[in-house]
Amino acid sequence: MGSIDTPTITENGSTQLQAAAPSGGDHKPPASANGAQVEVSPEPEATKKRRSSMLPLEVGTRVMCRWRDGKYHPVKVIERRKMPYAVPYDYEYYVHYTEFNRRLDEWVKLEQLDLDSVETVVDEKVEDKVTSLKMTRHQKRKIDETHVEVGHEELDAASLREHEEFTKVKNIATIELGRYEIETWYFSPFPPEYNDSLKLYFCEFCLNFMKRKEQLQRHMEKHSEESYNLACILTLPPYQRKGYGKFLIAFSYELSKKEGKVGTPERPLSDLGLLSYRGYWTRVLLDILKKHKGNISIKELSDMTAIKAEDILTTLQSLELIQYRKGQHVICADPKVLDRHLKAAGRGGLEVDVSKLIWTPYKEQS
Numbered sequence: 001m002g003s004i005d006t007p008t009i010t011e012n013g014s015t016q017l018q019a020a021a022p023s024g025g026d027h028k029p030p031a032s033a034n035g036a037q038v039e040v041s042p043e044p045e046a047t048k049k050r051r052s053s054m055l056p057l058e059v060g061t062r063v064m065c066r067w068r069d070g071k072y073h074p075v076k077v078i079e080r081r082k083m084p085y086a087v088p089y090d091y092e093y094y095v096h097y098t099e100f101n102r103r104l105d106e107w108v109k110l111e112q113l114d115l116d117s118v119e120t121v122v123d124e125k126v127e128d129k130v131t132s133l134k135m136t137r138h139q140k141r142k143i144d145e146t147h148v149e150v151g152h153e154e155l156d157a158a159s160l161r162e163h164e165e166f167t168k169v170k171n172i173a174t175i176e177l178g179r180y181e182i183e184t185w186y187f188s189p190f191p192p193e194y195n196d197s198l199k200l201y202f203c204e205f206c207l208n209f210m211k212r213k214e215q216l217q218r219h220m221e222k223h224s225e226e227s228y229n230l231a232c233i234l235t236l237p238p239y240q241r242k243g244y245g246k247f248l249i250a251f252s253y254e255l256s257k258k259e260g261k262v263g264t265p266e267r268p269l270s271d272l273g274l275l276s277y278r279g280y281w282t283r284v285l286l287d288i289l290k291k292h293k294g295n296i297s298i299k300e301l302s303d304m305t306a307i308k309a310e311d312i313l314t315t316l317q318s319l320e321l322i323q324y325r326k327g328q329h330v331i332c333a334d335p336k337v338l339d340r341h342l343k344a345a346g347r348g349g350l351e352v353d354v355s356k357l358i359w360t361p362y363k364e365q366s
């Protein structure tokens with residue numbers, strides 16, 4: 001790192017004034033901490049030159065930065081990046097406010113920095129070496145506490161440094177969750193494909209995250225071209241055989257009923273999945289057939305249960321309840337046969353209390 005000549009020129013008295021951008025014809029508004037109106041006079045050529053010679057600022061530079069409170073606070077430059085449109089010196093700087101917690105670290109624009117306050121650049125590596133040589137582990141830790149999250153005491157110095165280097169810049173600046181936009185506090189290890197996203201959109205129900213708002217909207221309307229109403233059931237071994245899978249199946253059909261659509265599970269089904277579904281379909285359909293008087297069609301069964309017609313047909317066929325008589329398919333509903341099948345299908349899982357289901361299907365919202 002070369003040394004940068006920073007003569008101490010004070011112009012315009014004590015006001016923090018920057019009349020013109022360091023390059024180009026782009027004029028900045030005067031930065032006035034107290035909001036007072038100030039007369040802007042053209043900047044001397046020497047000042048312009050001196051400022052351009054500083055840019056881009058080196059990582060490690062200490063400078064005053066205008067924060068969201070409109071006041072200037074001391075910061076240290078942690079990282080810098082070139083802006084997409086590459087005008088010379090067009091960098092953004094990731095800064096740590098030395099007075100504040102690390103969670104307030106952020107990307108700032110050059111115009112927020114008061115270049116007159118740039119401190120003589122200290123070679124970081126030399127500074128670090130001196131620090132680690134002269135300080136005890138305890139002293140060093142005390143100093144590092146403002147920079148490193150607690151909870152990493154078990155890491156050795158090298159791993160800690162590596163961790164710190166890796167997490168020094170927040171990757172995601174904000175997230176959208178429900179009706180809130182939330183600023184993030186720290187770096188978070190998202191998969192690399194999310195690293196160029198400043199903002200992520202979260203589903204507030206399952207915490208799935210997406211890069212674009214449209215993806216989230218699609219995720220929220222529970223829309224499926226194939227009319228799938230359930231994608232996957234996961235019950236970890238210690239929680240199996242307690243009726244949770246059956247509960248989820250029943251619940252998915254209650255959602256479909258509320259939507260006024262038929263639903264079916266995503267294919268292919270696993271052997272256990274098929275068994276569970278066959279059990280559910282058998283219980284629901286045969287219960288209706290048992291109580292029903294007179295004729296009933298597959299379509300009517302489907303309308304009552306939100307079970308897809310194909311699933312009704314294959315269920316009844318597998319139970320050999322469909323017979324072909326006089327040129328048409330007929331459901332045979334002998335009560336004794338139905339009872340036998342119902343017994344074999346076993347009991348349902350935990351009961352779904354529909355009166356507790358509070359949900360407005362997407363199409364009804366607009």
Ligand SMILES: [Zn+2]
Pocket residue numbers: 203204205206207208219
């Ligand atoms: Zn979700």
